[in-house]
Amino acid sequence: MNQPTPEQPADLVARLRATFRGGRTKPLEWRTAQLRRLRDMLTESGSDLAAALHADLGKSAAEADRTEIGFTVREIDHTLDHLAGWLRPEPAPVPDRLGDDTRAWTQYDPLGVVLVIAPWNYPAQLLLAPLVGALAAGNAVVVKPSELAPATSAALARLLPQYLDTDAVAVVEGGIPETTALLAERFDHIFYTGNGTVGRVVMRAAAEHLTPVTLELGGKSPAFVDRDTDLDVVADRLARGKFLNAGQTCVAPDYVLTDPETAAALEPALTRAVEALYGSDPSASGAYSRIVNERHFDRLTGLLDSGRTVVGGVGDRATKYIAPTVLADVDPESPVMREEIFGPILPIVTVSGLDEAIDFINDRDKPLALYVFSESGDTRDRIAAETSSGGLGHGLPLAHLTVSDLPFGGVGESGMGSYHGRYSIETFSHRKAVLEKPLSPTR
Ligand code: NAD
Numbered sequence: 001m002n003q004p005t006p007e008q009p010a011d012l013v014a015r016l017r018a019t020f021r022g023g024r025t026k027p028l029e030w031r032t033a034q035l036r037r038l039r040d041m042l043t044e045s046g047s048d049l050a051a052a053l054h055a056d057l058g059k060s061a062a063e064a065d066r067t068e069i070g071f072t073v074r075e076i077d078h079t080l081d082h083l084a085g086w087l088r089p090e091p092a093p094v095p096d097r098l099g100d101d102t103r104a105w106t107q108y109d110p111l112g113v114v115l116v117i118a119p120w121n122y123p124a125q126l127l128l129a130p131l132v133g134a135l136a137a138g139n140a141v142v143v144k145p146s147e148l149a150p151a152t153s154a155a156l157a158r159l160l161p162q163y164l165d166t167d168a169v170a171v172v173e174g175g176i177p178e179t180t181a182l183l184a185e186r187f188d189h190i191f192y193t194g195n196g197t198v199g200r201v202v203m204r205a206a207a208e209h210l211t212p213v214t215l216e217l218g219g220k221s222p223a224f225v226d227r228d229t230d231l232d233v234v235a236d237r238l239a240r241g242k243f244l245n246a247g248q249t250c251v252a253p254d255y256v257l258t259d260p261e262t263a264a265a266l267e268p269a270l271t272r273a274v275e276a277l278y279g280s281d282p283s284a285s286g287a288y289s290r291i292v293n294e295r296h297f298d299r300l301t302g303l304l305d306s307g308r309t310v311v312g313g314v315g316d317r318a319t320k321y322i323a324p325t326v327l328a329d330v331d332p333e334s335p336v337m338r339e340e341i342f343g344p345i346l347p348i349v350t351v352s353g354l355d356e357a358i359d360f361i362n363d364r365d366k367p368l369a370l371y372v373f374s375e376s377g378d379t380r381d382r383i384a385a386e387t388s389s390g391g392l393g394h395g396l397p398l399a400h401l402t403v404s405d406l407p408f409g410g411v412g413e414s415g416m417g418s419y420h421g422r423y424s425i426e427t428f429s430h431r432k433a434v435l436e437k438p439l440s441p442t443r
Helices: 007-021 028-044 046-057 061-087 125-136 148-161 177-181 198-209 231-247 261-278 295-303 353-360 377-386 422-427
Strands: 091-092 103-108 113-115 141-144 167-173 189-193 214-216 222-225 255-258 310-311 323-330 347-352 369-371 391-394 429-436
Touching: 007 141, 028 061, 028 113, 028 125, 046 061, 046 148, 061 125, 061 141, 061 198, 061 231, 061 422, 113 125, 113 177, 125 141, 125 422, 141 177, 148 167, 148 429, 167 429, 177 198, 189 198, 189 429, 198 214, 214 353, 222 231, 222 353, 231 347, 231 369, 255 353, 261 310, 261 323, 261 347, 369 377, 377 391, 422 429
Parallel strands: 113 141, 113 189, 141 167, 189 214, 222 255, 222 369, 255 347, 323 347, 369 391
Antiparallel strands: 091 103, 103 429, 310 323
């Protein structure tokens, strides 16, 4: 049987734009109905998505629920609870010279047709959470899943049209050629999650149409460990944050910065933490994910000799397994410190103390996240005031991005713009200034 010819990007965007122009996506009722349908998709077909995530990344069902499916359900619920309030026009004080019969306010207008391009590491969450925001803000949306998570991409392409309004939401699968073709079209906003090299490609394409972009990028997120902290607690939290999804998390602690004595005590604590989480043979643990593909496996194994192995250091290419690995005595110029690791390797780099740690961070690209483990309020305050990062986590990696009322996004090389909760409404809307004066002035 002949496959139907896929819709050309220009025709697809024109079709969605016609829906938007017709006003269908604007009423609150349409938006909330779409969000409820998306929620239904996640609850009714969550096991299909979980199976796809397992096929792509070896993700356990529990982790798929916590970090992708359940995560998105919580984002939907938060949005449904608050959307009407977020969208309420906000009055602005009017100067006396305009007369007291003049009113002014801001209102959120949907932008139009939005493009969401997602990466492979949380291939469901990072496509669906932006989609939640784009729909809540009243837009038509094209979503492009990552071709590097093919099972999840196929599942989303099959499921989303079954649940959502296909005149307003479309899934386009594919890799560079398909994305390049989409990027030639005029969108009203492009929301891209992935690496900075492609982020630049996206921004250049967007510039042709003066399309605003949100770029959710990555980089090396440091974790500073102060002296005199409870290192068993620190090691447990570092290991959970680092080795979740086998380190393939944009906000994973990339490396540890600490003084030499603390490093020496942290090494056995991290070894114990890894064993407590995944047992003495993590390859046999159902809770531990695999590397997405051979290219990344080879890249990561090339980083394993950047320091002395404290724990892990082994892998198996056939199953794309790399053990949770901690490296000590790591030179800041070594390969593992020259790129975002994006895998289960945690280097420990030593500095003399807080001042040098702050300089170390500020000498490098602004990170997506910065983590601080310190009992000292002064230390926490100094790092907050003297460094710049997309987010700052004291005592607990990753968790800031699960707080729906916090904006999630980077700064500098780690990205621009933010989303989640009401910040998604800011991102996917235009805040329009409105002034109204009666035509029969009272004075
Ligand atoms: P990826 O390879 O899946 O690429 C992301 C998207 O870009 C895909 O949909 C892909 O098809 C598209 N793409 C790739 N090359 C392209 C090109 N030349 N032109 C147009 N589109 C193209 O994912 P990745 O970039 O390897 O993702 C990993 C990076 O993403 C890491 O740096 C990570 O830190 C970052 N990341 C950031 C966040 C965040 O929220 N800030 C979340 C996850 C990942």
